[in-house]
Amino acid sequence: MKARVYVMLKNGVLDPQGEAVRHALGSLGFDSVEGVRQGKVIELDLAEGTTEDTVTDMCEKLLANTVIESYRVELM
Amino acid sequence: MKVAVIVFPGSNCDRDLAVAFEQAGMDVTMVWHKDTELPQGLDIVGVPGGFSFGDYLRCGAIAANSPICKSLIAHTERGGFALGVCNGFQILTETGILPGALRRNAGLKYICRTVGLRVENAETAFTSQYEVGQVIDVPIAHHDGNYFVTDEKLAQLQGEGRIAFTYDDNPNGSVADIAGVISKNRRVLGMMPHPERAADEGHGGTDGVAMFRSLVDQLASA
Numbered sequence: 074m075k076a077r078v079y080v081m082l083k084n085g086v087l088d089p090q091g092e093a094v095r096h097a098l099g100s101l102g103f104d105s106v107e108g109v110r111q112g113k114v115i116e117l118d119l120a121e122g123t124t125e126d127t128v129t130d131m132c133e134k135l136l137a138n139t140v141i142e143s144y145r146v147e148l149m
Numbered sequence: 150m151k152v153a154v155i156v157f158p159g160s161n162c163d164r165d166l167a168v169a170f171e172q173a174g175m176d177v178t179m180v181w182h183k184d185t186e187l188p189q190g191l192d193i194v195g196v197p198g199g200f201s202f203g204d205y206l207r208c209g210a211i212a213a214n215s216p217i218c219k220s221l222i223a224h225t226e227r228g229g230f231a232l233g234v235c236n237g238f239q240i241l242t243e244t245g246i247l248p249g250a251l252r253r254n255a256g257l258k259y260i261c262r263t264v265g266l267r268v269e270n271a272e273t274a275f276t277s278q279y280e281v282g283q284v285i286d287v288p289i290a291h292h293d294g295n296y297f298v299t300d301e302k303l304a305q306l307q308g309e310g311r312i313a314f315t316y317d318d319n320p321n322g323s324v325a326d327i328a329g330v331i332s333k334n335r336r337v338l339g340m341m342p343h344p345e346r347a348a349d350e351g352h353g354g355t356d357g358v359a360m361f362r363s364l365v366d367q368l369a370s371a
Binding site: 082086087089090093134135136138140141 | 206207210211214242243248249250252253254255256257295297298322
């Protein structure tokens with residue numbers, strides 16, 4: 074089985090990379106872009122039967138820094 | 150006076166930090182990240198700058214989970230002293246020993262230059278040889294030095310006098326110009342600037358020397 078973990082900077086935490094991408098899109102003429110947030114996707118290959126709780130534990134302990142980041146787990 | 154400097158794969162300021170401690174008269178042992186115990190009878194642990202584990206995932210995140218860090222956390226919980234510089238500061242926040250987190254610099258560029266640091270608290274073992282408001286010249290060299298804490302935590306840090314240094318001219322977007330923070334018991338300092346790179350005439354500046362001398366004096370009289 075696989076899990077996919079999405080890690081994003083929390084709302085309210087400045088995302089300078091997202092801002093740079095927004096500026097770049099603007100200068101390409103994409104005037105409709107009002108905001109960009111850049112995050113990470115982490116794919117995990119897991120032994121069958123691994124629970125979502127275990128993946129959540131991985132996020133809390135390592136995959137995300139919950140001071141500045143939020144995360145979402147998707148089991149596949 | 151005994152110091153241990155932790156070496157991670159990718160540390161590159163470990164020897165500079167060791168030399169700065171040695172020049173202040175301390176006895177330094179280098180400790181590998183896979184060791185599980187710090188040496189007995191330690192006075193202070195140095196967590197050096199560099200790019201531990203290639204900055205993979207987040208700066209300091211993997212180092213913070215290495216075997217020696219359990220021992221480092223226990224050392225600080227017992228009231229031991231620690232100094233984390235640059236990547237060392239990132240590691241201290243990732244372990245939760247110090248609050249907050251270091252984000253990518255607001256200008257997105259890696260910055261390597263000497264900056265003015267304002268001493269905000271001179272009543273710590275690290276800063277007692279400086280004066281409040283004094284501006285010292287210390288180099289920075291980082292890509293992820295943009296310090297973040299929540300407004301609530303910031304108010305707490307300010308109220309408790311836990312901001313050790315601020316930037317005179319904020320280079321990286323840090324909240325409240327913060328360059329270095331100290332633990333509640335005043336025994337752990339984390340800072341992005343490199344005092345060990347301003348510790349010898351050959352460095353072009355010696356404003357960092359007082360930090361190491363200050364530690365020696367404080368620990369000797371403790």
